[in-house]
Amino acid sequence: MNCQPLLQNWTPAQAERMNTAIFVAQHRLHQLELFRDEHLVETLDRHPRRDLGINTMGSDPVRHTDWQEGRAGNLTAEQLLAAAKQGRVWLNLRRVMDHHPEYCELVNQLYEELEATCPGLATYNRSANLLISSPEAIVYYHLDCPVNMLWHLRGSKRVWAYPLEAGLVSDETIEGVLCGEKSEELEFRPEWDELAIAHDLQPGEMITWPQHTPHRVVNTGGVNVSLSTEHMTRQAARRNNVFLANRHFRAVLGGEFRSTELQGWRPGLKEFTLRVMRRIPALAPQPPQGFKYPISFEVDLEAPNCVRPVAESREPKFVPM
Ligand SMILES: [Fe+2]
DSSP, rough: OOSSEEEEOOHHHHHHHHHSSSSEEEEEESSSSSGGGGHHHHHHSSOOGGGGEEOOOOTTTTTTGGGGEEOOOOOOOHHHHHHHHHHSSEEEETTTTOHHHHHHHHHHHHHHHHHHHTTTTTOEEEEEEEEEEEETTTTEEEEOOOOEEEEEEEEEEEEEOOOOGGGGSSSHHHHHHHHHHHBBBBOOOOOGGGEEEEEETTTTTTOOOSTTTTEEEEEEEEEEEEEEEEEEEHHHHHHHHHHHHHHHHHHHSSSSOOOOOOHHHHHHHHHHHHHHHHHHHTTOOOOOOOEOEEEEEEOOSSGGGGGEEOOOOOOEEEEEO
8 A cells, every 4th residue: 555645736626627528636656666667567568468569650640540559479568668669669568457456456556546536426337458569659549438547657649539518429320339330549630639629648647538538649759658547437327328318219219219318217218218228128228349450460570560470361350338
């Protein structure tokens, strides 16, 4: 347990805004030993490879189809970290709370402090991914289903978040992402940046935004290390269920189920009805599908960008989540 608080300089006014605005605040996770090279190598080494995402990408933010999935081959943890430093590689150590007790403790401490700081916040389904990425890596425009927070630790990156009020993302798109019909990477136009809030994220800063806010990231200096945490709240679950209910009710019952209002008795009834329908096979929606990219490269310290294409490339496919 870290005796000192992990959150720094949060004012009550900030905490109030956390769920409603694109929001940057300070923390001190980057000062912990845990994120130095030797600990990263140790964590990478102990981390099950089935939960290690390895990706590469292009440099044009519009061409999201350049996102590729790779494999580590026989590389050691040390070599993988070296590839992240010198190549164009994105390592995602998924579900670190499940695999590393020290991360479980750390993330729970973070959330306990968050809940103590933000009035009314109650989180569940907490999870965290450790992201280690190359100095010029990017993440394409996309949106996430749970609430997510990016705790930045090393290197620098520019983050663009596109306020939901700008209307860039339709309700049908959110529905499509939630039920897995659409990949989380979405079509993007550079002119949308005028509507975005851009922030140069430094170690010791955390950025978050209201659930379903689309965002994209470009690394701007040094190997980047960040902890991405995700959680649900009752309100976040309701929001997801209202979107899923709208889509399912339109498909099953016809009519215009489009309201995304979250207050009052109607959304509660929608959520309840969806839950009941999930239990009746004839009325249940299809279980969500995940978008699975084919493996198209292997990490190789000798190859350009540390990316060596492999022949067995197949078409991307959707698989049950
Ligand atoms: Fe994201």
